[in-house]
Amino acid sequence: MKILVFVERKDGTPRRVSLEIAAKAASFGETDVVGVMGDRYSPIAWASAVAERARSTGAQLVLMGATLNGRDLAARTAAKLGWAYAADCTDLTPKDGAAEATRPMYAGKVRATVRVPLPAVISVRAGAWTLPAGATAVGVSEIAPGAADPRLSFDRFEATASGGKRVSLAEARAIVSAGRGLKGPENWKLVEDLADVLGAATGASRAVTDAGWRPNEEQVGQTGKTVTPDLYVALGISGAIQHLAGMTSSKVIVAVNKDPDADIFKIADYGVVGDLFEFVPAFTDAVKKVKGSG
Amino acid sequence: MRFLVCLKQVPDSTVRVRVGADGTAISTEGITWSISPYDEYAIELALGRKDADPATVVSVVTVGPARARDALRQALAMGCDDATLVNAPEDLSGLDVARALAAVVSELRPDVVLCGKQASDDDQGLVGPALAEILGWPHVGMVTRLSPAADGIDLWREVEGGHEVWKATPPVVGLVHKSEKEPRYPSLPGIMKAKKKEIPEKTIASLGVTPTAQRVEVLSMVPPPQRGGGKIWKLDGDAKGVAEQVARALHEEAKVI
Ligand SMILES: Cc1cc2nc3c(=O)[nH]c(=O)nc-3n(C[C@H](O)[C@H](O)[C@H](O)COP(=O)(O)OP(=O)(O)OC[C@H]3O[C@@H](n4cnc5c(N)ncnc54)[C@H](O)[C@@H]3O)c2cc1C
Ligand SMILES: Nc1ncnc2c1ncn2[C@@H]1O[C@H](COP(=O)(O)O)[C@@H](O)[C@H]1O
Numbered sequence: 064m065k066i067l068v069f070v071e072r073k074d075g076t077p078r079r080v081s082l083e084i085a086a087k088a089a090s091f092g093e094t095d096v097v098g099v100m101g102d103r104y105s106p107i108a109w110a111s112a113v114a115e116r117a118r119s120t121g122a123q124l125v126l127m128g129a130t131l132n133g134r135d136l137a138a139r140t141a142a143k144l145g146w147a148y149a150a151d152c153t154d155l156t157p158k159d160g161a162a163e164a165t166r167p168m169y170a171g172k173v174r175a176t177v178r179v180p181l182p183a184v185i186s187v188r189a190g191a192w193t194l195p196a197g198a199t200a201v202g203v204s205e206i207a208p209g210a211a212d213p214r215l216s217f218d219r220f221e222a223t224a225s226g227g228k229r230v231s232l233a234e235a236r237a238i239v240s241a242g243r244g245l246k247g248p249e250n251w252k253l254v255e256d257l258a259d260v261l262g263a264a265t266g267a268s269r270a271v272t273d274a275g276w277r278p279n280e281e282q283v284g285q286t287g288k289t290v291t292p293d294l295y296v297a298l299g300i301s302g303a304i305q306h307l308a309g310m311t312s313s314k315v316i317v318a319v320n321k322d323p324d325a326d327i328f329k330i331a332d333y334g335v336v337g338d339l340f341e342f343v344p345a346f347t348d349a350v351k352k353v354k355g356s357g
Numbered sequence: 358m359r360f361l362v363c364l365k366q367v368p369d370s371t372v373r374v375r376v377g378a379d380g381t382a383i384s385t386e387g388i389t390w391s392i393s394p395y396d397e398y399a400i401e402l403a404l405g406r407k408d409a410d411p412a413t414v415v416s417v418v419t420v421g422p423a424r425a426r427d428a429l430r431q432a433l434a435m436g437c438d439d440a441t442l443v444n445a446p447e448d449l450s451g452l453d454v455a456r457a458l459a460a461v462v463s464e465l466r467p468d469v470v471l472c473g474k475q476a477s478d479d480d481q482g483l484v485g486p487a488l489a490e491i492l493g494w495p496h497v498g499m500v501t502r503l504s505p506a507a508d509g510i511d512l513w514r515e516v517e518g519g520h521e522v523w524k525a526t527p528p529v530v531g532l533v534h535k536s537e538k539e540p541r542y543p544s545l546p547g548i549m550k551a552k553k554k555e556i557p558e559k560t561i562a563s564l565g566v567t568p569t570a571q572r573v574e575v576l577s578m579v580p581p582p583q584r585g586g587g588k589i590w591k592l593d594g595d596a597k598g599v600a601e602q603v604a605r606a607l608h609e610e611a612k613v614i
Contacts, residue, residue: 103521106486106489106495106496106497106498107495110490131498131499131516131517134482135482135486135498135499135532138481138482138483138485138486138487139486139487139489139490139496141452141483141487142452142455142483142486142487142489142490142491143490145452145570146571147570147571147572147573148451148452148481148483148573149481149573150475150480150481150482150483151480163576166480167480167581168478168479168480168575168578169368169374169383169477169478169480170370170477170480171480171581172373172374172580172581173374173376173383173578173579173580173581174578174579174580174581175575175576175577175578176575176576176577176578177573177574177575177576178573178574178576179573180571180572180573212494212495214494214495214525214526214527214528214529215495215497215523215524215525215526215529216523216524217521217522217523217524218511218522218523218524219521219522220516220519220520220521220522221513221519221520221521221522222518222519223518223519223520231517237613237614261614273539279501279515279534279535280515280516280517280518285370285394285477286370286394286395286398286535293613294607294611294613294614304370304371304373305370305371311581311584312581314611314613315607315611315613316584316587317603317607323589323591328587328589329584329585330584330585330587331584331585331587331589332584332587332588332611333587333588333589333590333603333606333607333611334587334588334589334590335589335590335591335592335599335603336589336590336591336592337590337591337592337593337596337599338592341592341596342592342596342599342600344596345596345597345599345600345601346596346600346603346604348597348600349597349600349601349603349604349605350604350607350614352601352604353604353605353607353608353614354608354614
């Protein structure tokens, strides 16, 4: 089987999820690993390029990372080709003319195994497949974007005041998230300090993003990001069902909440009942020490 | 400007979803249905434009079973002008839903079509881009804001670290991620008005759509693995001691730091 793997790049470097997919897809068949030239994602131009490549090479399966742009591109490409489509898969295996895949449904509240008939376009979640040691680069064939639609043009980028400096939530291996228990944006430094020693991304509950303490893009949950890091630290988050939907698949969950009955403790591997303002600075020091001792 | 918001009725976000007896679908017994959250944001964004310019018309449409009429009624009560129900089986594929919606678009001729970025039942995010593709229109994903512009509309797209602003000369499809304001609640007069409005019903056949697309078949469905039974500490004035124990557990036991 021929598989087309689309590699997404950020500042010229392939995203980790793209490398994960390229490595795994090689075990399914012959891969054609491509990147679209240019920095700014444009749905029509990129989808026509990828669709054309898939058609001309006889690919049966198109794979890409389930990132913001990847999901968008996969959907438009699938529609352009009229192929089957599945988003955000956490695993997949080719089987009898189809791809059998697992994917979350109902905002992450259930996991489904689905049969996607081939040909198909499928996006795969970051971390679904482990990157083999040393597979830090991949040979990419460059393809040119198709024509853009003149009715739509990029005008400008407006940076979020506090965003963009850290590793992205979707790909982070550790995340420190805070909720309303943090009391106000002036206390965010506590979160940052802990995130710094853990090498973590920062996230937030919707209470925090709605209050404008943090930018939207940091929201974790049903209407925010779904994340699956190795370590998720929830500070002053009650554990509403919509928040849990976005983070229950994290490998290890640490919760800090002063309310012993908070729902977040029901899914935590390590829980601390108490005042986060007392605990977090001490924890930041303790992590520093543990990491220092190797 | 004319807006058309495509909405889907899904289990309310507070529903504790359970897998049904046959293990391939959820149990819908006794559950509360709502407008999918991102579609609610889409309605709010469109109504925000209508607040600013009363000449704006906001239509809503859904493709689905008879119960979806309640979702349309809710949208009308929020302030939308008219609603269309396209009666269709629930298991219609995303591509076929998009075909049906495209037929409605050619009848209503909106300038801007808004969809949610994904419906919170199948979590696919296919219908919006597919609709745009069928119509031959451009689309913008992750939309969080709309602002009027000289000869069209600006769509704000949330990306890492900020927003891209895209200038569109309609027609255009926007896939909505969030609205600036929380979706409004229906007002009492809104509810009364909505009750009186007629909701025309169409069928996919009357729109010339015969289901053709290959369906993604659910083979099995399971709840996420149960968690819990975690180790709990009480601070009891010893933040330093507890912090050291947690850090050590993460290092030695969980091996994540
Ligand atoms: C359609 C829909 C979609 C939604 N999507 C999302 C989503 O994507 N993500 C999301 O997060 N929410 C979402 N929500 C909102 C969700 O229902 C909750 O309202 C929200 O998650 C609550 O945020 P929180 O836990 O920060 O605040 P709260 O529920 O107010 O909890 C604050 C917690 O902090 C604790 N606390 C207070 N002070 C301290 C202290 N000093 N030390 C330690 N702990 C302290 C309290 O005990 C409490 O448990 C959604 C809701 C709806 C209806
Ligand atoms: N049956 C439907 N009727 C109307 N709009 C729909 C329907 N299904 C999906 N949509 C729209 O397409 C978006 C994405 O849905 P999906 O591709 O199912 O994740 C939704 O948020 C809706 O705006």
